[in-house]
Amino acid sequence: MIRLPRLFIAPLLGLVALVGAGCGRDRQSPPVSVPASTPQLLPWNVQFRDVASKLGIHYALGHGGKTPLTILETAPGGCAFVDLDQDGWQDMILVGPPKCAVYRNDHGQRFEDVTSQMGLQLQGPWMGCTVGDYNGDGYPDVLLTGYRRTALLKNDGGRRLLDVTRGSGVESSKWTTSAAFCDIDADGWLDLYVGAYVGYRIGHKDLCRVGAIESACGPEMYAGEVGRMYRNRGDGSFEDITHVSGLSRASGKTWGVAFADYDGDGRPDLYLANDQAPGNLFRNLGERRFEEQGVGSGTAYDAGGSVQGGMGVDWGDYDEDGRLDLFVTTYTYQVKELYRNEGKGLFQPVGLEAGLAGPTSSHVAFGTGFIDANNDGHLDLFIANGHVRDNMAKFDRSQSYQQPMQLLANRGDGTFEEVSPRAGDPFKQRIVGRGVAFGDYDNDGQVDVLVMDLEGRARLLHNEPVGERGNWVSFRLDDGRRNHEGIGARITLEASGRRQVREVTRGRSVLSASDCRAYFGIGRATVVDRITIRWPDGRTEERRHLAVNRSHTLRQGRGGQEASSRSIAASAQND
Amino acid sequence: MLKRRIAVLALIGVTIVAVAGFLVWRQPTTQNAILSRLDVSALSQRVASDPTSSRAQYWYGKRLAEAGNLPQAEAALRTSLGLQPDDLVALGELGKVLFAETKTEEAFQVLRMTVGRDPNAVEPRTMLAALYQAQGATQRAMDELNVVLKQDAHNVSALYQLGACQATVQQYGNAEATFRLALHEAPNDVRTLVGMSRVLRAMRRLEEAEAMARKAIQLDPENVDGLTALAQVLAMSRPLDKNRDEALGLLRHARAIDANRIDIPRTAAEILTAAGRWREAVSELREVIRIAPDSTQAYFLLARAYRQLGQLVESQRAEAIFRTCSAYDHRVNALRDQIAADMDSAQLRFALAEVHAKAGFPERAIVALRSGLERDPKNVQAQKRLAAILKQVSQP
Numbered sequence: 012m013i014r015l016p017r018l019f020i021a022p023l024l025g026l027v028a029l030v031g032a033g034c035g036r037d038r039q040s041p042p043v044s045v046p047a048s049t050p051q052l053l054p055w056n057v058q059f060r061d062v063a064s065k066l067g068i069h070y071a072l073g074h075g076g077k078t079p080l081t082i083l084e085t086a087p088g089g090c091a092f093v094d095l096d097q098d099g100w101q102d103m104i105l106v107g108p109p110k111c112a113v114y115r116n117d118h119g120q121r122f123e124d125v126t127s128q129m130g131l132q133l134q135g136p137w138m139g140c141t142v143g144d145y146n147g148d149g150y151p152d153v154l155l156t157g158y159r160r161t162a163l164l165k166n167d168g169g170r171r172l173l174d175v176t177r178g179s180g181v182e183s184s185k186w187t188t189s190a191a192f193c194d195i196d197a198d199g200w201l202d203l204y205v206g207a208y209v210g211y212r213i214g215h216k217d218l219c220r221v222g223a224i225e226s227a228c229g230p231e232m233y234a235g236e237v238g239r240m241y242r243n244r245g246d247g248s249f250e251d252i253t254h255v256s257g258l259s260r261a262s263g264k265t266w267g268v269a270f271a272d273y274d275g276d277g278r279p280d281l282y283l284a285n286d287q288a289p290g291n292l293f294r295n296l297g298e299r300r301f302e303e304q305g306v307g308s309g310t311a312y313d314a315g316g317s318v319q320g321g322m323g324v325d326w327g328d329y330d331e332d333g334r335l336d337l338f339v340t341t342y343t344y345q346v347k348e349l350y351r352n353e354g355k356g357l358f359q360p361v362g363l364e365a366g367l368a369g370p371t372s373s374h375v376a377f378g379t380g381f382i383d384a385n386n387d388g389h390l391d392l393f394i395a396n397g398h399v400r401d402n403m404a405k406f407d408r409s410q411s412y413q414q415p416m417q418l419l420a421n422r423g424d425g426t427f428e429e430v431s432p433r434a435g436d437p438f439k440q441r442i443v444g445r446g447v448a449f450g451d452y453d454n455d456g457q458v459d460v461l462v463m464d465l466e467g468r469a470r471l472l473h474n475e476p477v478g479e480r481g482n483w484v485s486f487r488l489d490d491g492r493r494n495h496e497g498i499g500a501r502i503t504l505e506a507s508g509r510r511q512v513r514e515v516t517r518g519r520s521v522l523s524a525s526d527c528r529a530y531f532g533i534g535r536a537t538v539v540d541r542i543t544i545r546w547p548d549g550r551t552e553e554r555r556h557l558a559v560n561r562s563h564t565l566r567q568g569r570g571g572q573e574a575s576s577r578s579i580a581a582s583a584q585n586d
Numbered sequence: 587m588l589k590r591r592i593a594v595l596a597l598i599g600v601t602i603v604a605v606a607g608f609l610v611w612r613q614p615t616t617q618n619a620i621l622s623r624l625d626v627s628a629l630s631q632r633v634a635s636d637p638t639s640s641r642a643q644y645w646y647g648k649r650l651a652e653a654g655n656l657p658q659a660e661a662a663l664r665t666s667l668g669l670q671p672d673d674l675v676a677l678g679e680l681g682k683v684l685f686a687e688t689k690t691e692e693a694f695q696v697l698r699m700t701v702g703r704d705p706n707a708v709e710p711r712t713m714l715a716a717l718y719q720a721q722g723a724t725q726r727a728m729d730e731l732n733v734v735l736k737q738d739a740h741n742v743s744a745l746y747q748l749g750a751c752q753a754t755v756q757q758y759g760n761a762e763a764t765f766r767l768a769l770h771e772a773p774n775d776v777r778t779l780v781g782m783s784r785v786l787r788a789m790r791r792l793e794e795a796e797a798m799a800r801k802a803i804q805l806d807p808e809n810v811d812g813l814t815a816l817a818q819v820l821a822m823s824r825p826l827d828k829n830r831d832e833a834l835g836l837l838r839h840a841r842a843i844d845a846n847r848i849d850i851p852r853t854a855a856e857i858l859t860a861a862g863r864w865r866e867a868v869s870e871l872r873e874v875i876r877i878a879p880d881s882t883q884a885y886f887l888l889a890r891a892y893r894q895l896g897q898l899v900e901s902q903r904a905e906a907i908f909r910t911c912s913a914y915d916h917r918v919n920a921l922r923d924q925i926a927a928d929m930d931s932a933q934l935r936f937a938l939a940e941v942h943a944k945a946g947f948p949e950r951a952i953v954a955l956r957s958g959l960e961r962d963p964k965n966v967q968a969q970k971r972l973a974a975i976l977k978q979v980s981q982p
Contacts, residue, residue: 219927221755222725231923289912306905309890315856316886316908318916344756344788357893363822363860369790407752409759409789 055420056479057385058435059460059472067122070105070112071468080401081217082209082227083158083186084108085443088463089139089522092450093151095129096169101450101526103461105469106155108136113172119453130171133162139446139522143192143201146247147493154203156187156522161205165247180249185236186211191518192498193270193279194547195256196299199493200243204258204281206265207236226400230286230320235263238283242299257301262288266377267324267521271335271514272501273352277549279499282310284321284339284521292337294356310337310350314360319345320375323447323521327381327390328512330425333503335514340376340394340521343410347371347379347394367392367419370429374414375399378447378520382458384434384474386481386532388509389421395444395462413441416462437472449519450526456483456560458530463522484539485528485562488515490546496527497567499547506559507536533559621645626653633662640669644676651679656687674703678710685713691956693717701730708734712744715751721957722922724751726929742772746781753785761785776802776809783815787822795819813840814849821857830857848877855887864891882911914945932962939971948979 063069072088074080088107095102100116113129114122126132136158144151150166161183164172176182185207192201211233219228240258241249253259258281267284274280278295285291289311293301305311313319320342326335334352341347346368350358362368374396381390396414403410418434419427431438443465452459457474464470484504488497500515511531517524533539539557546552546567557563621641624632629646636642647662663680667673678700684693694717700710711734718727731748734741745768752761765782768775779802786795799816802809817833817840837854840847851873858867868891874884885908892901921938928934935958942950955972959965 221927222729228927229923231920232927288916306886306889306908307893307901309893312886314860316883344758357890359862360860364826368822369792372788372790407757407759408763409757 054479055385055430055433056477057457058433058475058477059418059437060435060475061437061470062473063469063471066120066471067124068103068105068114068469068471069124070114072107072464073466074401078401079218079226081213082211082230082233082399083136083213085227085399085401085465086188086208087136087138087445087465087522089156089189089446089524090448090461090463090469091140091142091153091517091524092448092452092461092526093142093153093517093524095151095166095172097150098169100454101452103448103452103471104140104142104153104524105463106137106140106446106522107463107465110134111137111140111155116452119455128171130173131164133174135160137162138186138188139190140524141190141192141203142517142524142527143203143498144493144495145192145201145203145243147200147495149495151496151527154181154190154192154205156190156205158186159184161187161190175247178248180244180251181205181239181241183207183239185239187238188266189268189518189520189522191268191270191516191524193281193516193518194243194494194499195240195270195279195295196242196297197278197548198243198245199490199548200245201494201498202243203241203249204238204268204270205241206238206268206283207263208266208286209233209264210236221406224402224405226402226406229399230264230288235285235288236265237261237263238265238268240301252299256299257303258293260303261285261291261293262305264288266322267339269324269326269519270499270516271326272499273326273335273337274356275334277545279547282324282326282337282339284324286320286322286342287318288321289318290321290339304356308356309358309360310339313341313346313348314363319348322375322377323379323394325380325519326514326516329381329390329392329421331389331509331511333510333512335512338379338381338392340379343375343398344372347376361425364425366426366428370419370431371417373409374417376417377445378462378523380447380449380520380525382449382460383481383483383530383532384418384420384458385476386457386483386534387423388481388506388511388532388534388536389423391421392419392427393417393447393449393460394419395442395447397443397445397465401466411441413443413466415439415441416444435472435475437470442467442470446522447520448523448525451485451528451530451562454562456485456530456562458526461523481532481534482536482559483530483532484557484559485530486515486542486544487528487562487564488544488546488567489564490548490567491569492567494547497544497546498527501545502529502531503543503545504531504533504539505541506531506533506539509536528562617641618645624649626650637665638669640666640673640676643669644673644679647676647683648679651683651686656683659683660687672703674700674707677703678707681710682713685717690717690720691953705733706737708738708741708744712741712747715744715747719747719751719754723926723929724754725926727751740771742768742775742778745771746775746778749778749781749785753781753788756788758785758789762789774805776806776812779805780809780811780815783812783819787815787819790822792819792823796823808843810840810844810847810850813837813843814847814853817853817857821853821860827861830861833857846877848874848881851877852881852884855884859887859891862894864894867891868895880911882908882915885911914941917941930961932958932960932965932968934958935961936965936968936971939968943971943975948975951975952979 091104092101102116103114105112112126115125138156141154142151152166153164155162163176163179165175188206188208190205195202218225239253240256242252262285264286265283270279280295281293283291292304292308292310294304323340336352337350339348346362348362349365351361375398376394376396378395384391394417398412401412417431420430446463448461460472462470488500489495497515502513504511513529541555544552626649632642633646643666647659650659660683666676681697697710697714715727715730728751731744734744749761749764768778779798783795783798796819802812813836817836820829820833823829841850851870855870871884871888885904889901889904925934935954939951939954
């Protein structure tokens, strides 16, 4: 029998006082009760169409048939929706080996490869990216992750991306994966977490032999690497606070990184999806300190207490109880786990109950996210799949390297239904899915999806309603000081007796960054009764009676007055 | 005169027949056939009257093993081998007995020796594969089973075992195909039906999985594996509430048959935690821990259940134990994975031994050290470590 500690004197869980959380900060919001009204379900009426080639996107990844591939070769790539030049249209960044690319969005009609003009000439084994305006100049900057490297790219007024890595403090010799910006200490500056995977060295344990077959080794063959937490000093540089923040206790082998305030105390917490290592939920205690709550919260393992191959991650209030739930994509034959937030720091794995286990278990899932694909007011799930062994079919006849993407519609009763067969041709193709970003590239109010295929061209899936389309509204937030995208703000929207909650974030999915606008589908509601914004500094503002089918830009401290709004008609002219 | 001649010839004939009979009787095959028909008590008398007969010792050992008297069976078989060291049949039988006695390392040595001398020894090789599988060397087990199946493609036991190995490494498509071959040979083989049910459940083909498990139970209503497998399928099938109740009923039935099977309370606990029935879950988890005090998963679920019940101190205790167990599991599994990819590495085995020793599992450490020393017999440090641990366990 295992030797157990003689005394189990674990410290009592600190019940962090909700009062005194800081001047001007909100106290913990009471959970929003689920409205009694009948969910406004719309019939599934969405088709996605791949428009990448049509719009001029020809970026592709691939290995030209080389086999078997190593763990490093089967890992990338990532992507981002980002309005680099702040013209109101989402540009995109595509990341992978051997090179990255930038595409400028010409009013949703065409994308132009501007990689050279932007000065992005970096080559090498790049993995993914994240986006955040770290210097508060109003232009979102970019962090690239890669094998034993990172690159901090300062956005120079939307004209160029300048490599300012040296001296920034975020240089890394680790294999870095997903990353996310978030203001963890409410000082207005975006801090940064960069996940790290394993200590694989090229030329050492490149391949593993299983029987007569050689293939990529799994992560268990390598020592885990632990990511880094960087505090933004506000002078263009970062300080590594991994140890003092408590984040050095992470399990390592991290793929997915996502900040969200799961306990409603106003401070952004952090979840790390780790591959064959326990997931980590770091609760933000304030003062730049975090407490690991993965096991205690029930989010470290699957429902049975087994370690998962955690890959992608996203937070979303799928059951409309006002609390952010957690979704983690995993390895083949593992439940893609949905952790329902039950309050009081507890989560219940409900992947099986929610109907996710059946349709998703046979795939290796990477990029993911909650999106309201049909604007009915219920968060659906998108998943990009693809195995990590290119010759997997040799091992098992039921498996394949290329796998289909999946869309699971939220039925509004806590369960999901796979609607991939009815969601358009892209879902009938098999790809090696990796990073996924979400955003509305043509400003039509329907969230589109950018998907990286490790063995093919990038896909841009245009969301095309068929028949009745749900109404929508989106918000671009600006704190008016440094956090010009309102990263970390929480928006509670009320329409037709229902409440929805979103947090403004870019860091979700895996290896990727999404549009920073918060999208709400509102079904047949014709007006937004009220929105409440809790800004990252804890202050709240409210607005009432907002017009629907518009993208609103709201700046903090203006009494909720709009800086601007863009209607669906504006984009419709471009259609 | 004629009569006399006839009498002499008859005498000669009888003598010839008698001598020939004696010689035939002395032939091993004949003696074997005779001995094989004797029961344990008759064989006991035989070995007492003729202690130098290796065949008698062999059959005595075999019959003792069949009667479940494994220590005496081992002794008889060792005597048989002492009399005739090149008797591969006896060697294989000894391997089987050692295997049944869970004398893993000795069984390994004997079975490896058997298949080394007789590559066509199907049964010993199948057992060797089972030993590899039990040690986590699943790929090695599959290699051995594939050799067996090349010699005997219809060997149901080997097919079942190969399917089980494939399921272990999540080659579910292959496992399904292998189990289908086994069921083609033996459509009512209960263990294969249960194995197939588990594979289909893992692939989320729940209706087929349920059908397989139900057929297994129909054939053998008291089969605990079948009852548990069906409960596991039902626990995942909609409507969840109704099926969970049936699953818990099946598990109660299984528990009445065998109260010491850990998978029964474990499955019940999983069902109850998923249903949010925390108090009942705690009761089942305590049962799991009674059966296996180092059950990592049970402590995890217990910590969750206590936390849901608001019993924070108990939750923290369970969580602390879980963390200790989990760290050990994690290190062991990582090393086992590395060993599976590098079967000849002695160093990895020594490292595994240290993990076991530090966690308070000297028996497991001994196995790992011996296994490492087989590959690196001159490693003085490992020899000293083994001696130290052996001394430690021999002390009261």
